[in-house]
Amino acid sequence: MSKQKLVMVGNGMAGIRTIEELLKIAPDQYEITVFGAEPHPNYNRILLSPVLAGEMTVQEIILNDLDWYKSNGIKLHLGKKVDKIDRVKRQVIADDGTVESYDRILLATGSNPFVLPIPGNDLPGVIGYRDIKDTDDMIEAAKHHHHAVVIGGGLLGLEAANGLKLRGMDVTVVHLGPWLLERQLDENAGRMLQKSLEDRGLKFLLEKQTEALIAGESGRVAAVRFKDGMQIPAELVVMAVGIRPNSALAEASGIYCNRGVVVNDTMQTYDPKIYAVGECVNHRGTAYGLVAPLFEQAKVCANHLGNFGIGRYTGSVTSTKLKVTGIDLFSAGNFMGGPGTDEIVFNDAAGGVYKKLVIKDNRLVGGVLYGDTADGSWYFQLLRDGKDISDVRDHLLFGQSAISTGAGHQGQNKAAMMADSAEVCGCNGVTKGVIVRAIKENGLFTLDDVKKHTKAASSCGSCSGLVEQILASTIGGAYTPAASAKKPVCGCTDHSHDDVRKAIREQHLKSIPETMAFLEWKSPNGCEKCRPALNYYLISTWPHEAKDDPQSRFINERAHANIQKDGSYSVVPQILGGVTSVEQLRRIADVAEKYQVPTIKVTGGQRIDLLGVKKEDLPKMWADLGMPSGHAYGKSIRTVKTCVGSEHCRFGTQRSMEMGIKLEKMFFGMWSPHKVKLAVSGCPRNCAESGIKDVGVIGVDSGYELYIGGNGGIKTEVAQFLAKVQTDEEVMEYSAAFIQLYREEAHYLDRTCHYMERVGLDYIKNRIVEDADNRKALYARLLDALKDVKDPWAERVAAADKHEFEKLEV
Amino acid sequence: MSDWKKVCQLDDIPRLGSRVVKHQDDDGGVVEIAIFRTQGEVFALRDKCPHKGGPLSQGIVHGKQVTCPLHNWKLYLETGEAVAPDVGCARRYPVKVDAGVVFLQV
Numbered sequence: 001m002s003k004q005k006l007v008m009v010g011n012g013m014a015g016i017r018t019i020e021e022l023l024k025i026a027p028d029q030y031e032i033t034v035f036g037a038e039p040h041p042n043y044n045r046i047l048l049s050p051v052l053a054g055e056m057t058v059q060e061i062i063l064n065d066l067d068w069y070k071s072n073g074i075k076l077h078l079g080k081k082v083d084k085i086d087r088v089k090r091q092v093i094a095d096d097g098t099v100e101s102y103d104r105i106l107l108a109t110g111s112n113p114f115v116l117p118i119p120g121n122d123l124p125g126v127i128g129y130r131d132i133k134d135t136d137d138m139i140e141a142a143k144h145h146h147h148a149v150v151i152g153g154g155l156l157g158l159e160a161a162n163g164l165k166l167r168g169m170d171v172t173v174v175h176l177g178p179w180l181l182e183r184q185l186d187e188n189a190g191r192m193l194q195k196s197l198e199d200r201g202l203k204f205l206l207e208k209q210t211e212a213l214i215a216g217e218s219g220r221v222a223a224v225r226f227k228d229g230m231q232i233p234a235e236l237v238v239m240a241v242g243i244r245p246n247s248a249l250a251e252a253s254g255i256y257c258n259r260g261v262v263v264n265d266t267m268q269t270y271d272p273k274i275y276a277v278g279e280c281v282n283h284r285g286t287a288y289g290l291v292a293p294l295f296e297q298a299k300v301c302a303n304h305l306g307n308f309g310i311g312r313y314t315g316s317v318t319s320t321k322l323k324v325t326g327i328d329l330f331s332a333g334n335f336m337g338g339p340g341t342d343e344i345v346f347n348d349a350a351g352g353v354y355k356k357l358v359i360k361d362n363r364l365v366g367g368v369l370y371g372d373t374a375d376g377s378w379y380f381q382l383l384r385d386g387k388d389i390s391d392v393r394d395h396l397l398f399g400q401s402a403i404s405t406g407a408g409h410q411g412q413n414k415a416a417m418m419a420d421s422a423e424v425c426g427c428n429g430v431t432k433g434v435i436v437r438a439i440k441e442n443g444l445f446t447l448d449d450v451k452k453h454t455k456a457a458s459s460c461g462s463c464s465g466l467v468e469q470i471l472a473s474t475i476g477g478a479y480t481p482a483a484s485a486k487k488p489v490c491g492c493t494d495h496s497h498d499d500v501r502k503a504i505r506e507q508h509l510k511s512i513p514e515t516m517a518f519l520e521w522k523s524p525n526g527c528e529k530c531r532p533a534l535n536y537y538l539i540s541t542w543p544h545e546a547k548d549d550p551q552s553r554f555i556n557e558r559a560h561a562n563i564q565k566d567g568s569y570s571v572v573p574q575i576l577g578g579v580t581s582v583e584q585l586r587r588i589a590d591v592a593e594k595y596q597v598p599t600i601k602v603t604g605g606q607r608i609d610l611l612g613v614k615k616e617d618l619p620k621m622w623a624d625l626g627m628p629s630g631h632a633y634g635k636s637i638r639t640v641k642t643c644v645g646s647e648h649c650r651f652g653t654q655r656s657m658e659m660g661i662k663l664e665k666m667f668f669g670m671w672s673p674h675k676v677k678l679a680v681s682g683c684p685r686n687c688a689e690s691g692i693k694d695v696g697v698i699g700v701d702s703g704y705e706l707y708i709g710g711n712g713g714i715k716t717e718v719a720q721f722l723a724k725v726q727t728d729e730e731v732m733e734y735s736a737a738f739i740q741l742y743r744e745e746a747h748y749l750d751r752t753c754h755y756m757e758r759v760g761l762d763y764i765k766n767r768i769v770e771d772a773d774n775r776k777a778l779y780a781r782l783l784d785a786l787k788d789v790k791d792p793w794a795e796r797v798a799a800a801d802k803h804e805f806e807k808l809e810v
Numbered sequence: 811m812s813d814w815k816k817v818c819q820l821d822d823i824p825r826l827g828s829r830v831v832k833h834q835d836d837d838g839g840v841v842e843i844a845i846f847r848t849q850g851e852v853f854a855l856r857d858k859c860p861h862k863g864g865p866l867s868q869g870i871v872h873g874k875q876v877t878c879p880l881h882n883w884k885l886y887l888e889t890g891e892a893v894a895p896d897v898g899c900a901r902r903y904p905v906k907v908d909a910g911v912v913f914l915q916v
Binding site for chain 2: 452453458459523524525526527528531532550551552553554555559563565566567803807808809810
């Protein structure tokens with residue numbers, strides 16, 4: 001079958017991003033041709049300001065070099081402007097006569113700077129600020145001339161003014177509005193910004209209307225005159241009063257336009273063969289000028305071009321950062337407030353810090369940060385997620401680190417203030433400098449990109465928040481975190497964890513291939529991230545019905561032992577509640593001796609770990625041990641740690657060892673979204689450390705206190721009080737009910753503390769403490785899921801999965 | 811050049827899984843080779859990740875790639891090359907299936 005022809009007009013960031021997304025999902029569908037009016041391959045337009053300021057070079061901001069086009073089989077026409085689309089013959093015609101026929105067109109013609117309709121606007125020395133050529137012209141002008149006037153005190157205008165100042169010019173910014181950046185800042189923040197820019201030597205004329213640009217003797221612009229008669233010298237005038245969607249080609253071709261090419265939610269224009277993305281587009285009445293929404297459009301558009309037919313673009317909430325080195329400024333959403341909104345304000349004029357958060361119906365709807373923007377991306381995430389902030393309202397203004405519920409160590413460090421040599425990712429030893437360089441050199445925009453290129457945040461993931469902050473402060477407005485509720489499971493799908501669980505439940509999906517087919521997975525059989533998640537969701541939703549797929553499990557869960565750095569394994573037999581016996585110890589000692597185990601270690605979970613075992617020895621060792629698996633290797637129940645309790649301790653109030661053993665027996669063989677650890681202490685001295693366990697039980701004289709969601713791992717998370725109960729049976733019921741709720745609702749690889757952070761303690765109390773029927777039903781479902789559970793070691797001693805442990809020879 | 815040696819039945823290798831084959835070469839050294847079975851094909855690589863020597867045979871097989879169990883490097887089964895941006899290569903061995911029997915050239 002011959003390929004369809006896709007012609008893209010416009011070679012900028014939105015268009016090329018669409019092509020990249022399309023190549024990912026439908027690499028062979030189209031023969032692609034690209035027209036670019038500029039003589040450059042796709043570059044990062046957002047970074048023109050650092051180029052102007054002399055902080056980066058043009059080479060450094062190229063996103064896709066010519067080799068990229070070649071290796072993806074894309075035909076590229078550079079420096080050719082398309083001036084006609086013949087929709088009858090289905091041809092695109094460029095100004096040099098080049099003709100390309102098409103099956104589909106992607107319009108990505110971007111925008112033009114708006115030029116004030118005043119006398120002298122076409123004089124030499126008057127330029128808009130849009131592309132590499134404009135930037136080069138400004139750099140050139142700065143070498144020969146002294147006075148620059150920037151008309152427009154918006155983001156682009158200020159970045160241009162800052163750049164020209166750094167290049168040695170005397171710069172005046174002229175602005176019609178009452179304060180700078182009035183579309184992004186309130187008056188207070190606008191004044192603070194003005195002051196700090198004035199300190200750098202920039203001059204400002206506010207509420208000034210430009211009347212005319214006046215030529216000098218050479219014919220070049222020489223002065224700017226205002227309506228009030230005032231006149232100032234200017235050999236360079238930069239117009240930065242806004243952009244207009246460039247829809248000239250679409251209009252000339254008879255495609256419906258209204259302040260931009262009008263598209264529907266699938267990015268299709270009124271001609272079904274023609275799609276449009278980027279700044280040239282009018283979507284639901286809005287033309288976006290920031291890059292983050294354009295990337296969202298690109299994703300949707302590629303999906304439809306690739307004939308997948310899912311995904312709609314429904315508009316974006318945008319956030320802004322100014323890329324002037326040394327000035328931290330962030331704004332998002334409805335930052336001005338209005339009827340029905342409350343404002344929380346922090347104003348330290350002398351210290352140069354101003355924060356305003358706008359709240360409506362207990363949700364963050366907007367904000368402005370000046371001077372300290374470290375929490376900008378966190379606020380923006382709260383805003384996009386529409387999260388109820390009533391619990392944290394007291395501390396909201398002080399940022400994420402002031403709120404103790406945040407799991408992981410994100411937010412404790414301030415990305416912008418960190419030194420380049422500071423380590424961000426402790427697992428892989430990645431410094432801030434390495435991350436920033438990778439972002440700039442490789443044109444990275446997402447957390448996933450950074451993970452792939454630098455390995456930061458790709459192991460334990462606790463620095464993800466920090467990496468996101470670094471991304472945000474490096475690329476500014478181009479960075480938009482995905483709303484967390486909608487984060488896809490992995491690159492193989494656009495569906496979130498919740499979507500997948502819902503589909504499995506409602507559609508009675510029983511296998512991985514069935515689930516992937518129903519949800520239109522983009523890869524033939526998933527990847528190492530999604531397959532284990534799917535396998536868990538299937539077996540936890542349909543116990544006894546869905547069949548476990550060993551090939552979709554990480555090796556530890558397949559081999560029922562823990563792989564070590566040299567490829568050997570470790571063996572941890574079950575020691576219920578940490579209570580052992582002479583007989584058990586003797587067996588362990590005998591086995592360790594027989595198999596020459598190099599290291600014997602007591603674990604944190606009160607068991608004995610035999611390290612350095614060859615894989616082929618595992619079944620023989622298990623047979624000789626005659627003890628069940630301790631599940632020390634899985635996303636599963638691990639141990640129940642206990643203190644000696646009232647059996648021996650002079651302070652003990654409850655029989656903690658016995659209680660712990662009962663719990664560990666109940667949970668035996670349980671798979672879960674992540675590991676699950678319990679502890680039982682016999683009195684509030686809490687020697688078993690119940691305060692940092694997924695379920696912590698503390699005996700008191702009148703019964704037991706139950707705590708949930710504790711974690712002693714990456715970030716110490718103190719368990720929260722769930723309920724006080726009287727009897728052992730109640731401890732079992734409440735613990736089982738909570739863990740079953742977590743098993744049914746948590747996302748794969750979320751610990752209980754992450755799950756609780758998402759749903760809130762109140763919700764869990766509602767479902768478990770207040771609703772006794774629901775608690776009993778959850779308890780019953782856990783017991784049902786674990787009935788007939790077999791010891792995996794005994795099964796393998798009896799020859800199950802033999803191929804896993806035997807090597808072949810040739 | 812070395813000969814095709816019979817290894818096992820195709821069904822001895824789990825689909826989307828692997829087996830380890832020990833081979834003693836002429837100098838008496840032992841190499842371990844991982845034979846992978848994807849949805850429809852069979853590949854063989856030296857069982858040693860170019861990153862830190864992890865046993866590739868123990869990884870999860872997806873598409874025509876395997877993910878090393880130690881630090882999640884991904885390798886193309888067809889070439890042994892690491893998936894970008896990682897750089898490295900595991901040695902490839904010719905392997906074929908004939909009438910349900912797997913042969914390896916060593």
